[in-house]
Amino acid sequence: MTTIAFIGLGIMGSPMAVHLQKAGFDVIGINRTPEKTAALVEAGGRAAGSIAEAVPDADIVALMVPDSPDVVQVLREDGVLDHARPGTLVIDFSSIRPDIAAELAAEAEEKGLRMLDAPVSGGEPGAINATLSIMVGGAAADFEAAADVFAAVGKTIVHVGPSGAGQTVKAANQLIVAVNMEALAEAIVFLEAYGVDLPAAVEVLGGGLAGSAVLNQKAGKMLDRNFDPGFRIDLHHKDLGIVTAAAREAGVAVPAGALAAQLMGSARANGDGGLDHSGLYRGVARLSGIHHER
Amino acid sequence: MTTIAFIGLGIMGSPMAVHLQKAGFDVIGINRTPEKTAALVEAGGRAAGSIAEAVPDADIVALMVPDSPDVVQVLREDGVLDHARPGTLVIDFSSIRPDIAAELAAEAEEKGLRMLDAPVSGGEPGAINATLSIMVGGAAADFEAAADVFAAVGKTIVHVGPSGAGQTVKAANQLIVAVNMEALAEAIVFLEAYGVDLPAAVEVLGGGLAGSAVLNQKAGKMLDRNFDPGFRIDLHHKDLGIVTAAAREAGVAVPAGALAAQLMGSARANGDGGLDHSGLYRGVARLSGIHHER
Numbered sequence: 249m250t251t252i253a254f255i256g257l258g259i260m261g262s263p264m265a266v267h268l269q270k271a272g273f274d275v276i277g278i279n280r281t282p283e284k285t286a287a288l289v290e291a292g293g294r295a296a297g298s299i300a301e302a303v304p305d306a307d308i309v310a311l312m313v314p315d316s317p318d319v320v321q322v323l324r325e326d327g328v329l330d331h332a333r334p335g336t337l338v339i340d341f342s343s344i345r346p347d348i349a350a351e352l353a354a355e356a357e358e359k360g361l362r363m364l365d366a367p368v369s370g371g372e373p374g375a376i377n378a379t380l381s382i383m384v385g386g387a388a389a390d391f392e393a394a395a396d397v398f399a400a401v402g403k404t405i406v407h408v409g410p411s412g413a414g415q416t417v418k419a420a421n422q423l424i425v426a427v428n429m430e431a432l433a434e435a436i437v438f439l440e441a442y443g444v445d446l447p448a449a450v451e452v453l454g455g456g457l458a459g460s461a462v463l464n465q466k467a468g469k470m471l472d473r474n475f476d477p478g479f480r481i482d483l484h485h486k487d488l489g490i491v492t493a494a495a496r497e498a499g500v501a502v503p504a505g506a507l508a509a510q511l512m513g514s515a516r517a518n519g520d521g522g523l524d525h526s527g528l529y530r531g532v533a534r535l536s537g538i539h540h541e542r
Numbered sequence: 543m544t545t546i547a548f549i550g551l552g553i554m555g556s557p558m559a560v561h562l563q564k565a566g567f568d569v570i571g572i573n574r575t576p577e578k579t580a581a582l583v584e585a586g587g588r589a590a591g592s593i594a595e596a597v598p599d600a601d602i603v604a605l606m607v608p609d610s611p612d613v614v615q616v617l618r619e620d621g622v623l624d625h626a627r628p629g630t631l632v633i634d635f636s637s638i639r640p641d642i643a644a645e646l647a648a649e650a651e652e653k654g655l656r657m658l659d660a661p662v663s664g665g666e667p668g669a670i671n672a673t674l675s676i677m678v679g680g681a682a683a684d685f686e687a688a689a690d691v692f693a694a695v696g697k698t699i700v701h702v703g704p705s706g707a708g709q710t711v712k713a714a715n716q717l718i719v720a721v722n723m724e725a726l727a728e729a730i731v732f733l734e735a736y737g738v739d740l741p742a743a744v745e746v747l748g749g750g751l752a753g754s755a756v757l758n759q760k761a762g763k764m765l766d767r768n769f770d771p772g773f774r775i776d777l778h779h780k781d782l783g784i785v786t787a788a789a790r791e792a793g794v795a796v797p798a799g800a801l802a803a804q805l806m807g808s809a810r811a812n813g814d815g816g817l818d819h820s821g822l823y824r825g826v827a828r829l830s831g832i833h834h835e836r
Contacts, residue, residue: 346736369750381750383743404749409738416736417743420729424752427728427798431721434796435714438785441792442640442710444703449677449711455698456663456675458718460754491732498735501829502728504721507801535795 249274252397253306255299255322256342257284260368261312263375264341264401268310269293271400276302303331308397309338315486316344323352334360339394341382343367343418345490347497350412353386362390365411367418368402371479379403383421385414419494422487426508426525428462433529436470437536446471466526478524485512485521543568546691547600549593549616550636551578554662555606557669558635558695562604563587565694570596597625602691603632609780610638617646628654633688635676637661637712639784641791644706647680656684659705661712662696665773673697677715679707713788716781720802720819722756727823730764731830740765760820772818779806779815 250273254265257279265288269275275293277285285295296302299322303309309328313319319342323329328338338361340349349365356363364386374380380402384391391407398405408417435458439449450467453459469475488509495502511531518534520527533539544567548559551573559582563569569587571579572595579589590596593616597603603622607613613636617623622632632655634643643659650657658680668674674696678685685701692699702711729752733743744761747753763769782803789796805825812828814821827833 369746369752371751374750381746383746385738404746406742406746407739408742408746409736413736413738416733416738417746420733420743421747421750421752423732424722424725424729424747424754424757427725428718428722428752428754430798431718431725434721434789434794434799435718438717438789438792438794438796439710439714441794442703442707442788444679444707444710445701448700448702449714452663452675452677452698452700452702452711453715453718456668456715457665457755457759458663458715458722460718460722460756461751462754463718465751494736495728495732498732499830500728500732500735501826502732503805503829504724504798504801505728507798511797532795535797536793 250307251276251305252308252310253278253296253302254288254310254312256312257288258312259372260341260375262287264312265293266291267378267400268397271396273397273400276306278302299327300331303328304333306332306336309336310341310397311339312341314342314483316348318342319344319352320348329356329359329361332359332361336361337390337393338363339397340365341368343487344415346412346415346419346494349385349415353411362387363411364390364394365414366398367414369418369421375401382406383408383414383417385409385416386411416494419487419491422484423491423502423505423508425462426484426488426512427504428460429466429525429528430508430511430532432463432467433470433532436467436529437532437538441536469524469526470529475523475527475530477522478526480521481512481515481523481525481527482521484525485509485516488512544601545570545599546602546604547572547590547596548582548604548606550606551582552606553666554635554669556581558606559587560585561672561694562691565690567691567694570600572596593621594625597622598627600626600630603630604635604691605633606635608636608777610642612636613638613646614642617650623650623653623655626653626655630655631684631687632657633691634659635662637781638709640706640709640713640788643679643709647705656681657705658684658688659708660692661708663712663715669695676700677702677708677711679703679709680705710788713781713785716778717785717796717799717802719756720778720782720806721798722754723760723819723822724802724805726757726761727764727826730761730823731826731832735830763818763820764823769817769821769824771816772820774815775806775809775817775819775821776815778819779803779810782806
């Protein structure tokens with residue numbers, strides 16, 4: 249039986265670990281807050297107290313943690329790079345900086361490990377329903393070796409290039425989502441100002457070239473002023489820092505992406521960081537002198 | 543039999559007039575360039591030399607012309623308002639300024655006419671396949687009276703409010719499309735700079751929250767550098783002038799829409815006005831110091 253050490257059992261990681269256990273893997277969960285291993289243990293998995301305890305027994309180590317420094321810590325500080333057996337496959341599902349992903353993969357290779365960056369899109373519903381989109385960077389042989397792991401948690405699973413490429417595509421994904429969200433928010437505030445029939449307008453907009461996954465999933469939240477997350481502005485702000493820095497590094501101009509990054513930062517500055525990213529609507533309303541109740 | 547005078551038999555108007563003729567209406571086509579009535583006549587319709595000749599016989603007058611001044615001219619200058627019988631239903635399929643649409647509807651009402659603004663989305667394929675999205679402003683009774691006309695040319699047909707509301711929704715549509723297009727262009731230039739597998743990246747982006755009609759229909763054109771129109775940058779630039787002016791009038795801030803309007807204008811200034819609006823890609827490339835062959 250293949251043993252997976254799964255580090256980071258949060259909103260995304262917990263249902264992913266449960267799907268892997270149910271798919272026939274032997275999953276050992278490790279989390280800073282030990283109570284979060286409960287769902288995995290209930291599904292027949294195991295819980296471990298530390299990386300040092302769980303990782304030496306694992307054939308595969310999976311990570312799902314919030315940000316680049318978290319991945320660095322989990323790998324380097326009495327972490328996965330010290331405790332994994334040679335040949336272990338490390339799959340990082342976190343969304344982090346592409347350059348750091350490539351650097352860590354090289355470091356893992358020096359230790360005789362194999363590493364894939366495999367950030368996901370689809371949010372909590374995607375994790376719960378095992379329908380995540382997974383964009384994978386690393387060696388083709390390692391991508392193939394991980395096929396059963398990806399199939400247990402995702403639906404659209406694509407190898408996009410060498411180490412870091414998965415994170416690069418995720419960065420582009422977050423740029424598109426943020427800009428499409430801002431466009432939708434501006435359109436809805438504009439239409440509300442003119443008093444058109446909003447549900448009818450959203451229906452007809454969704455039927456043409458203005459249609460999008462963002463419109464389908466988020467227009468209703470904007471019309472209802474319901475910004476419960478979902479995916480938090482704080483995290484999307486982190487991701488826009490990654491994409492604008494990576495674009496700058498490559499000498500690529502991303503004016504709409506940079507604007508969205510500024511407006512996402514403004515949303516945080518106005519105390520909306522804990523809201524769903526559809527809360528960009530509140531920023532457009534504020535800019536237009538419209539102040540809704542939270 | 544219901545007679546329709548159809549004014550403006552261009553890329554959009556000609557197939558729409560043909561669909562109406564085939565649906566059982568008696569259609570009289572009027573066009574500045576008389577040869578453009580050929581397809582309608584071949585389908586069993588008639589051609590007239592002027593508005594003065596055709597409109598007095600019509601129960602319904604349909605318009606599909608490029609811009610606000612064209613609609614004003616067709617209505618006011620020895621036009622529809624002078625020659626239509628009282629009770630005639632005027633349906634303006636053109637995309638024009640919402641304030642002018644409302645003003646003209648009021649003027650039509652004074653003359654005993656009924657007027658709907660009914661701009662469409664879906665482009666030439668939508669006109670040819672009779673699958674247009676139609677966003678309609680005007681009186682509910684007039685919207686219902688026009689049901690058979692709309693059904694002959696469209697698929698998603700929605701009444702969104704009083705006179706001008708159709709144009710307001712069309713303006714919002716054009717804002718969303720332009721901003722989504724710019725986001726896609728920036729993402730693709732960014733991904734190309736990092737050398738990821740582009741078709742694979744587009745597939746996985748399309749499967750998640752970054753998915754959109756713009757991505758489905760335009761990513762391939764950007765990857766192939768094929769910017770044959772389609773919908774021309776010149777016309778989208780005109781529409782962004784409408785939405786930014788209407789937003790300003792309403793006191794609504796549309797920062798991403800305004801940025802897209804600037805970048806669309808820059809595309810024209812660089813000689814790209816005749817390209818498909820996916821040609822925004824070329825602007826992002828230029829900003830990034832990348833110069834492709836046309």
